[in-house]
Amino acid sequence: MEVETKPVEDSVPKINNEVAVGEDLEFQRVWWKVERAIWIFFLLLIIADVLGAFGRGWLAKAHRISSDKSLDITYERIERFNTPSILRINLSPAIVHDGKALLWVSDSLLKGLGNQRVVPQPETSAIGQNGILYTFPVTGPTMTVEFGLTPSSAGTQELSFQSPGFEKTKLKIFVMP
């Protein structure tokens, strides 16, 4: 069986009518402009990242105190997918009763933000009201609870904390893909 053939055409533009190169300087000049714009864009992205606009930096760090000052929360408003971080809550002495502090957290802490551990270990944890109610033993004058988060899905997550009888505190955390 014969292979199909076609006569050779001089389809590649020549330079000085000597060498077939196929140069397109008009395209290349536009490309250089685009290239320059892209590198400036990359530089801006890197600066934004260093500042923490995409998480793990100064802009990502956040601090919220509930209106009744029962909870003092330090967290990252921009998290990264599958990357560990710590959300820290200082509990006010006002919420401690009989050496115990109760803290309710919405279930997004587990579902979207992938809570891996709670320090200190809660005495009890009960599921209910779209969240988990933890009971912590309190021995000292101050009490800090740490949640180790490893977000399992990208996007905005709404997170709520409340000690029964006190104000609810809502946070929005954006998880970068």
Place this chain on the structure above:
Amino acid sequence: MSTIIHAVIGYFWLLFTVRFLSRRPGAQMTPFEFVLIFLIGGVIILSCVGNDHSETNSVIAVMTVGLLHRFVSALAVRYRKFGAIVEGIPLVLIDRGQRRTEIMWKMRIQDPDIMAAGRVKGARTFQEIRYAVLERLGSISIIKNKDE
């Protein structure tokens, strides 16, 4: 599914970044450019496979990238402008013995790069080179003066 999405994003992001490096890595690779290739490849693979180190995952990622590459190559052949965007175009660096300084500067090409390609063709001095063309692959083709 997540592997496929990550592989697609990784492929296009790599293509995008590498295309915007003024001098295409691949040909005339110096140790300096080796660092770039290995580092970029190593970083992108992390997000591509994630925590799933299974054979299935790596096979899927490889097939996705392979298929994408074939698709992009087919488009580059079919549409000349698209080909110019993803693969670049040849540029003349030396024209009838004259340096085109604007192009050399913007493509980060120096005299020793051209002379290295010239020596492969048997050129002993710059004056022996009539044309030097920076090819799409990043290599430099040399055409010597006829009487050399």
